[in-house]
């Protein structure tokens with residue numbers, strides 16, 4: 579069930595390799611690593627060896643040159659094992675996309691080959707303590723002074739903020755711009771992985787979270803940090819808001835893919851449990867209330883996966899796909915949330931115990947309703963696009 583039609587031989591091979599990796603290497607250790615909130619060094623090495631880090635880097639820079647569809651299929655497999663693995667690579671893939679789409683030749687040459695080799699990994703930072711959904715209202719500023727920008731401000735919720743080698747940071751470079759959108763630029767901030775203090779830059783301690791453990795989430799404070807002007811993404815000021823909104827569509831497809839992977843695991847756990855647990859002399863799967871939940875889960879997963887694959891294929895075709903990525907993210911994350919809840923119900927009291935994987939999945943799923951734009955923001959994006967398309971002239 580849930581297999582995607584029309585994949586190339588290479589895509590089939592990649593999916594099958596990652597699936598085996600997840601079954602053999604990830605699933606046996608994920609619950610323990612998650613409970614202990616441990617960064618999965620060995621699993622990350624495994625992903626590097628499989629070439630996952632360079633999946634979407636163009637071949638000329640040493641990558642596999644695959645598109646967003648292949649990437650999201652990999653994300654689904656990884657998240658079936660442990661959602662945090664998909665988080666460890668997500669910001670890096672948004673950065674690959676940004677560099678590839680908007681980077682200068684020199685920037686591509688400087689970052690992409692090392693990303694493809696798995697030598698460096700990127701984080702992605704728009705959010706601030708006072709601003710998440712309302713991106714246009716960010717306060718961090720970067721003012722050009724000679725050959726470098728001086729960055730001041732605080733960034734929040736930076737996934738991979740400690741271990742990343744570089745961070746793409748949305749800043750305001752022109753405080754007098756006609757609109758805030760036109761005054762924003764993305765700077766590529768080089769940092770030392772694992773180091774919390776650099777001149778003008780402080781990375782906070784890991785923020786303790788309900789789930790999504792193993793991967794660190796930090797704040798980053800800039801206080802006169804000097805960033806070379808050569809690190810202005812694309813070399814032209816005022817393009818940052820558009821660049822980030824384009825890049826975050828990759829993130830939205832990732833989060834939707836994670837929801838499918840996580841939901842698939844919750845479904846698999848429920849289907850197995852329902853056939854071995856007996857109540858009133860029969861497996862609980864024989865009780866119609868339980869089998870109805872299984873039917874709903876399977877239906878929602880099929881629909882979610884179809885929407886995610888559709889959005890990824892459209893993103894690969896080029897241009898903005900805010901409607902499709904928004905719909906896929908909204909539907910898949912809400913479906914996943916419902917599926918983990920129903921799987922937990924099917925597990926009865928055992929679902930509430932840390933001995934069963936569903937407890938972890940239940941804590942991981944709510945993040946998908948928030949990250950890369952909340953469900954409410956996705957609805958705003960979708961309704962705006964729909965009302966534009968169906969505009970009534972009055």
Ligand SMILES: Cc1cc2nc3c(=O)[nH]c(=O)nc-3n(C[C@H](O)[C@H](O)[C@H](O)COP(=O)(O)OP(=O)(O)OC[C@H]3O[C@@H](n4cnc5c(N)ncnc54)[C@H](O)[C@@H]3O)c2cc1C
Nearest residue numbers: 702703704705709710711735736737948949950951952954
């Ligand atoms: C674990 C984790 C990791 C993250 N990683 C990153 C990262 O790597 N990089 C990064 O930049 N950010 C990251 N984020 C931030 C994330 O993108 C934001 O949390 C998210 O966009 C929501 O912003 P907010 O938390 O400020 O909520 P707010 O914007 O304050 O929203 C609060 C509530 O109000 C609702 N709301 C706000 N505006 C509207 C509106 N116009 N219409 C309807 N409802 C509205 C929201 O839907 C939500 O329910 C991460 C967050 C978490 C929790």
